[in-house]
Amino acid sequence: MNAYESKGNDPDLRLPESLNEFQEAIIELMGDSSDIVYREVQFAGIGGLVVYVEGLADPSGILDSLMEAKNEDRTREGENGVSPGQALRELKINTLSEGRIMEIDSLGAASVCLLAGGTVVYLDGLAKALAAGTQNLKQRAVQEATSQSVVRGPREGFTESISDNTALIRRRIQNPSLRMRYFRMGEETRTSVVVMYMNGKADPNILRELYDKLEKADLPSILESNYIEEMIQDQRYSPFPTVYNSERPDVISSALLEGRIAILVDGSPFVLVVPALFMHYFQSSEDYYQRGDFASLVRLLRYFCFAIALLTPSFYIAITTYHQEMIPPNLLLSLIGQREGIPFPAFIEALIMEITFEILREAGIRLPKSIGQSVSIVGTLVIGQAAVEAGLISAAMVIVVSITAISNFALPAFNVGISARLLRFPFMVLSALFGLYGIIVLLIMLGLHLCKLESMGVPYMTSFAPFRLSDQKDALVRLMRPFARKYFGSLKKQPDPARPSEGSS
Amino acid sequence: MKERLRGLMLAGLLLHASLLTGCWNRRELNDLAVVVALGVDLEETGYLVTAQVVNPNEVRSQRSSSGSASVVTYTEKGVSIPDALQRMLGKVPRQLYLSHLRVMVFGESLARKGLIDVLDYAAREHDLRNDFYMLVAKGSKARDVLSVVTPFEKIPAESLFSSIMVSNKKWAATGRIKLQHFITVLDRGGSNPVLSGVRVEGDKKKGRNNDFLREIRPETMLKHEGLAVFRKDKLVGWLGEDDSKTVNYMINNVSGTTGFVPCPGRGKGSIGVSIMQSKTSIKAVKGEDGKPAFKVRHVLEANVDDVQCELDLSDPGSITLIEKELEDLARGNTASNIREVQRKFASDIYGFGEALHRQMPKEWAKYKSEWDSYFKTAKIEVNVEVALRKVGSILQPLKKDMEGQ
Numbered sequence: 001m002n003a004y005e006s007k008g009n010d011p012d013l014r015l016p017e018s019l020n021e022f023q024e025a026i027i028e029l030m031g032d033s034s035d036i037v038y039r040e041v042q043f044a045g046i047g048g049l050v051v052y053v054e055g056l057a058d059p060s061g062i063l064d065s066l067m068e069a070k071n072e073d074r075t076r077e078g079e080n081g082v083s084p085g086q087a088l089r090e091l092k093i094n095t096l097s098e099g100r101i102m103e104i105d106s107l108g109a110a111s112v113c114l115l116a117g118g119t120v121v122y123l124d125g126l127a128k129a130l131a132a133g134t135q136n137l138k139q140r141a142v143q144e145a146t147s148q149s150v151v152r153g154p155r156e157g158f159t160e161s162i163s164d165n166t167a168l169i170r171r172r173i174q175n176p177s178l179r180m181r182y183f184r185m186g187e188e189t190r191t192s193v194v195v196m197y198m199n200g201k202a203d204p205n206i207l208r209e210l211y212d213k214l215e216k217a218d219l220p221s222i223l224e225s226n227y228i229e230e231m232i233q234d235q236r237y238s239p240f241p242t243v244y245n246s247e248r249p250d251v252i253s254s255a256l257l258e259g260r261i262a263i264l265v266d267g268s269p270f271v272l273v274v275p276a277l278f279m280h281y282f283q284s285s286e287d288y289y290q291r292g293d294f295a296s297l298v299r300l301l302r303y304f305c306f307a308i309a310l311l312t313p314s315f316y317i318a319i320t321t322y323h324q325e326m327i328p329p330n331l332l333l334s335l336i337g338q339r340e341g342i343p344f345p346a347f348i349e350a351l352i353m354e355i356t357f358e359i360l361r362e363a364g365i366r367l368p369k370s371i372g373q374s375v376s377i378v379g380t381l382v383i384g385q386a387a388v389e390a391g392l393i394s395a396a397m398v399i400v401v402s403i404t405a406i407s408n409f410a411l412p413a414f415n416v417g418i419s420a421r422l423l424r425f426p427f428m429v430l431s432a433l434f435g436l437y438g439i440i441v442l443l444i445m446l447g448l449h450l451c452k453l454e455s456m457g458v459p460y461m462t463s464f465a466p467f468r469l470s471d472q473k474d475a476l477v478r479l480m481r482p483f484a485r486k487y488f489g490s491l492k493k494q495p496d497p498a499r500p501s502e503g504s505s
Numbered sequence: 506m507k508e509r510l511r512g513l514m515l516a517g518l519l520l521h522a523s524l525l526t527g528c529w530n531r532r533e534l535n536d537l538a539v540v541v542a543l544g545v546d547l548e549e550t551g552y553l554v555t556a557q558v559v560n561p562n563e564v565r566s567q568r569s570s571s572g573s574a575s576v577v578t579y580t581e582k583g584v585s586i587p588d589a590l591q592r593m594l595g596k597v598p599r600q601l602y603l604s605h606l607r608v609m610v611f612g613e614s615l616a617r618k619g620l621i622d623v624l625d626y627a628a629r630e631h632d633l634r635n636d637f638y639m640l641v642a643k644g645s646k647a648r649d650v651l652s653v654v655t656p657f658e659k660i661p662a663e664s665l666f667s668s669i670m671v672s673n674k675k676w677a678a679t680g681r682i683k684l685q686h687f688i689t690v691l692d693r694g695g696s697n698p699v700l701s702g703v704r705v706e707g708d709k710k711k712g713r714n715n716d717f718l719r720e721i722r723p724e725t726m727l728k729h730e731g732l733a734v735f736r737k738d739k740l741v742g743w744l745g746e747d748d749s750k751t752v753n754y755m756i757n758n759v760s761g762t763t764g765f766v767p768c769p770g771r772g773k774g775s776i777g778v779s780i781m782q783s784k785t786s787i788k789a790v791k792g793e794d795g796k797p798a799f800k801v802r803h804v805l806e807a808n809v810d811d812v813q814c815e816l817d818l819s820d821p822g823s824i825t826l827i828e829k830e831l832e833d834l835a836r837g838n839t840a841s842n843i844r845e846v847q848r849k850f851a852s853d854i855y856g857f858g859e860a861l862h863r864q865m866p867k868e869w870a871k872y873k874s875e876w877d878s879y880f881k882t883a884k885i886e887v888n889v890e891v892a893l894r895k896v897g898s899i900l901q902p903l904k905k906d907m908e909g910q
Contacts, residue, residue: 320533321533322532324532324534324605325604325632329539329607333539333564336535336559337562339534340535345533432531
């Protein structure tokens with residue numbers, strides 16, 4: 001990782017040779033920002049300037065070393081006449097104790113170094129300067145992952161600092177084939193992005209495609225990993241996510257070990273993984289920390305939950321407005337009894353309830369925790385009781401909407417839950433128009449779409465369609481470890497029939 | 506660009522397809538009047554149709570009832586059943602919904618005149634779900650049967666439906682006959698259908714009011730009674746309890762019932778048995794005179810459930826004795842019942858003709874045209890095999906123990 005490689009299109013001006021000019025050049029480039037500190041020093045009798053950004057860098061090590069060297073100079077007085085070049089060399093090799101030090105000779109490199117939290121040491125009379133890595137960002141400590149918590153399993157979650165995050169993964173995979181490649185992306189924010197993969201496991205074709213996409217992604221700014229997710233996904237108009245994300249180092253590590261590729265973005269605790277398959281969204285890291293048989297049942301339950309979250313309201317609408325003959329007589333009578341006096345058609349009723357629920361959910365997320373609870377209480381009372389008692393909404397519909405919502409929350413990945421939430425409404429409309437027929441047609445279309453979808457050239461439904469028997473150890477169910485030492489087959493980019501193969505391998 | 510345009514056009518067309526059709530046959534639950542029972546009676550100019558419609562407010566479990574009846578019975582005349590049902594809409598505030606019909610009741614006079622036109626409607630109407638039971642109102646109009654409130658079940662049709670199920674399973678003297686079965690038996694030639702009968706016991710008028718259910722022993726009740734024998738689609742007579750059982754045995758429609766045999770040897774009292782399994786097979790053979798004759802083999806499995814005699818049940822001999830008694834009794838009953846049906850109704854409700862058709866198709870061809878009249882004189886031999894399986898929780902009869910002391 002080379003933090004001082006300039007990628008921006010800064011003026012590739014060489015550094016001036018005098019101290020004052022240097023300071024002026026920096027001021028000209030970065031403005032007279034109040035957080036940039038210019039500290040004058042002296043080394044081996046030559047005047048120098050230490051420049052850093054307050055709060056980003058911790059230059060105390062450098063300053064200490066310089067002070068110490070100055071004291072030594074005094075004792076060794078008389079050894080005058082050292083040329084600036086020699087002094088810089090001396091400074092770099094013997095005096096400064098920082099691990100990462102390199103010589104720079106352009107203004108652009110100097111500004112990059114400063115903004116990344118480095119410290120620039122300039123000696124008068126040289127068109128060169130030293131850049132030292134002195135990053136000292138105030139950042140969150142490693143805390144429990146809140147978005148994907150588990151009962152059993154590691155508690156650590158990623159933080160906003162990319163170097164912490166890479167370290168969290170390195171610690172789990174102590175293997176020399178774990179490789180990282182650094183990118184600096186975003187003209188304005190110049191955010192660090194790291195692509196991580198297991199050499200030999202990750203498909204080079206996928207890797208190449210990812211690099212391509214990252215290089216082509218013309219983003220002015222990156223504040224969160226979703227900025228990148230949206231640029232690299234294969235299909236823009238799909239309700240299904242094709243880039244996986246996780247806040248948990250163990251999840252990312254296991255994805256890397258499966259030969260998938262992780263993308264870390266500085267400033268975001270959410271790490272992206274490609275390729276992402278449909279089934280990945282139904283796997284929770286806890287599946288691997290609990291007994292295999294239990295985990296299998298729970299995983300099957302999740303697929304079931306997805307179906308419930310997607311279809312229950314529309315199924316209810318279809319059955320009660322078109323196919324009453326399919327309801328057992330006693331249930332039908334009970335449903336009719338409940339619907340007596342309800343002023344809305346079933347579809348409108350369902351729509352009102354679903355939208356109310358979405359509003360409540362949105363309100364609950366944004367509000368501070370203490371108020372959030374009272375909102376949910378009001379919500380339950382309003383929907384659950386008052387509406388039913390006032391005879392506006394039937395009790396059965398409340399049950400339907402509740403089970404839908406709860407099933408939605410049972411999905412381990414938030415983004416596939418969003419897919420279900422989105423698709424629920426077209427299903428409801430079609431069921432109100434055509435009954436079960438409409439639901440089936442949309443399901444078929446959805447099936448086709450899923451089979452056509454790809455993530456980094458890998459079919460989205462891999463291991464179901466195309467069916468891979470060996471993957472079934474860890475697809476719908478998870479076999480116990482003795483039966484499945486290696487869980488998952490490698491993911492290879494699907495050869496494009498329209499394009500001739502690109503030579504290599 | 507072109508592709509996008511095409512996609513947009515396709516989406517537009519799809520949208521039209523969905524919006525222009527309207528909502529086709531959408532109906533909200535609270536627009537439905539669920540018909541649970543349909544009664545058909547004969548009128549001079551057509552039919553008198555009675556529909557029992559559920560009042561959903563009253564069957565709701567939670568809300569306390571307002572005291573009105575849980576079903577409403579509408580009656581209307583019409584040239585045909587659909588005609589009558591259409592006219593009925595002048596009285597019913599909602600769309601009549603026939604899919605959840607539980608029972609269809611025919612008045613006896615209609616049944617005697619022939620059901621075929623009604624059956625045509627019932628088989629043709631796609632709303633009817635074909636899982637309802639058919640009944641004949643014995644000695645009354647179907648309207649009267651459908652105007653009686655029942656205890657336990659709030660919906661009288663539901664009460665009829667479930668009592669047919671239960672009694673057929675445990676008692677075997679009623680028939681659970683659905684439309685499809687009736688038509689099959691009617692159409693195949695070598696057999697005639699039966700239908701279960703239902704009768705209003707007590708005062709018909711009193712039965713209409715919910716109030717009489719407050720009594721611990723309601724005076725008016727609906728009772729399943731015997732089987733109606735049909736020749737083709739016309740009712741020709743009624744069978745009593747024993748004869749009805751025989752019919753059910755013969756058409757393998759018995760899953761369990763009870764019976765009793767007198768104590769073997771001396772003494773009075775009887776031994777009660779419950780039939781656990783029953784399987785009857787009919788074999789067509791060539792008789793001595795060259796005409797077809799039939800052998801009935803009836804295999805029964807039974808348990809002893811009541812012993813009133815001093816019999817040593819630990820002795821396998823006495824078990825054999827009971828089996829023997831039971832065999833003789835069942836054979837006698839079956840044979841005499843069949844003979845009576847032959848003589849009185851000349852209607853092959855047992856399916857002998859069907860057996861002949863299957864086993865000796867060439868013979869069948871000769872008798873096909875006048876099967877019912879041949880059936881009247883056909884020779885039928887009955888064989889019964891009984892196996893007693895269990896004697897219950899105690900071995901020896903208490904009477905024997907008591908007198909042994």
